[in-house]
Amino acid sequence: MDRDNWAAYAEWFVPITKTLEATASLRYDHYDKTSSS
């Protein structure tokens, strides 16, 4: 059986102050059709 999938990822680093920083990330996954061969 075959299954194709791909994903995209992004991350943002946000220094807010000298003592505070934040990180936000996003990921998109896609699973394509599963086939039996």
Add this chain to the structure above:
Amino acid sequence: MFSTDLNPVTGLYDQLPDADLGNTFSKTTYKISARWLPIKELLVRGSYGTGFRAPAMTDIAGALVFAGSTTGSYACPFPGTPGCRPGSAQYDLLAGPNGLSGDNGLKPETSKQWTRRCALGPDQGPFDRRRSVERRDQEPGAVARHCRTGRFPESATVRGACSSTVRGPCRVYDHRVRAAAVQRRHREVSGHRLRRHLLNSNVLGRFLRELDGHPYDQGEVLCSVPASRSTPIWEVRTGPAGRIQEYDAADPEPADRPVDQLADGPLQVGLRGCGLRRRRDHLPGEPGWIPRRVGRVVRECGVPYTTWDWQTVYNFNKDIRGRSASSTCSIATRHGRCKPAAAETRSATTGGTPTRSVARSTGESASSSDRRVARCARTVRRTAAVAGPDEARRAAIHPSPKACWIAAR
């Protein structure tokens, strides 16, 4: 997979067509995290995120079970149903563990995660050391301010910046001279900071010219790191080349050295890069010490002047480009056997033009070679009487040394 039945036409086992099981889906996940360092010893961090787990193949379809048997190869038991094509005999979507097979069969498991952490310790460190160093280095004028004040409250900052290959920590320097009489017979000019980018202005020559008008017959120029002993830069000292070895690690600090132990002669300049090595590791004569001759201090009672190898000085200044050249220089002079300059005698130098500076007496004609030769001859004789002919010959730094020497003889 291949069929178990022979194709009556070809006599071969045909490959069975793919079974399209559908099951297409997309999922977007995210995560948010934060780090907070309210005080140096406390670190608070937390995050929130989502996730999913894609179903395994066995969650989508199960192995074909036909009449209680999972062995062998079977044709699709219900041709025409979604995901079941005639001849496809590998998986039974209808009879699999996922009752919603096909497009509705692939449903990921989703999750949400929370993390919270609070750490209390002696030093939780910066957020990110790389970012921290850059950030500190980019503080407007912070490093330069440290260099100007000579105080490096955070040595790690300086070391980190010094080790940077992009730029040194001290790009801007004040050029100021503070003169203070240390003793009656001594005079010291200190607080002189080099301006590294002034290549052609000859900061050393300008520095020494600050002493013009103040008679001396011995001198020492010392440039060293003002505050931190762990960030040595370079030093300038006077003394014959053969005597430079006297400055060893056992010596007291140069500032404590009695001036009368010094001797005139070529200036020895050592270049030392900015680094972590201690200053004591690079005293003259030790490995890492690179002496550079940049000029001479010529003594003549009452009429001190300096003679510079300007090209060498230029090269010296050029050498310290790109180096961390934050230094505080001081010069201590002493007039020993000679009395201070007479009122009618003073020194004059040649401005900022790259020529040798020449001492002149106002009572003399500045252009009179005879006067200069005569004065030079007196100097040579006086020096010869004290230190011998070799010293005298070495001291005969004069616009016309040959004539001077002939006159002296």
